[in-house]
Amino acid sequence: MSTYDRIYEIVRQIPVGKVATYGQIADLAGLHGKARLVGYALFKVDTDSLDIPWHRVINAKGEVSHSSLRKGSDYLQKHLLEEEGIEFDPQGRVNLYQYQWQSQSKNKS
DNA sequence: TGTTTGACCGACC
């Protein structure tokens, strides 16, 4: 059980057609204010665990993030989200007010 | 064991 595992758990709980921000996940994972860890975790995760919908995780601005290291994932993540019913603004951003995952917070470990 | 790195966020100018 590592800190990252907490993050993975949260991300796994993101329902289809919804997205979550790093900060949100961090908070839910008990990592309030440490959104970085979420990003770091996901970075490693996508290559390790495909069980995690990393594509549903976006930054606080509602934009789809991606590291320069990823190859073509810029389109991939956006594509996957679109397939889930999420639409992007002309700026390539998502309406967080509409698509942000509202965690029930009723699920405890 | 110590350094490097890595998908962020919010505040500030």
Next chain:
DNA sequence: CGGTCGGCCAAAC
């Protein structure tokens, strides 16, 4: 509006 800075932490080398 955008560039910078500080903070925070864990895994990989």
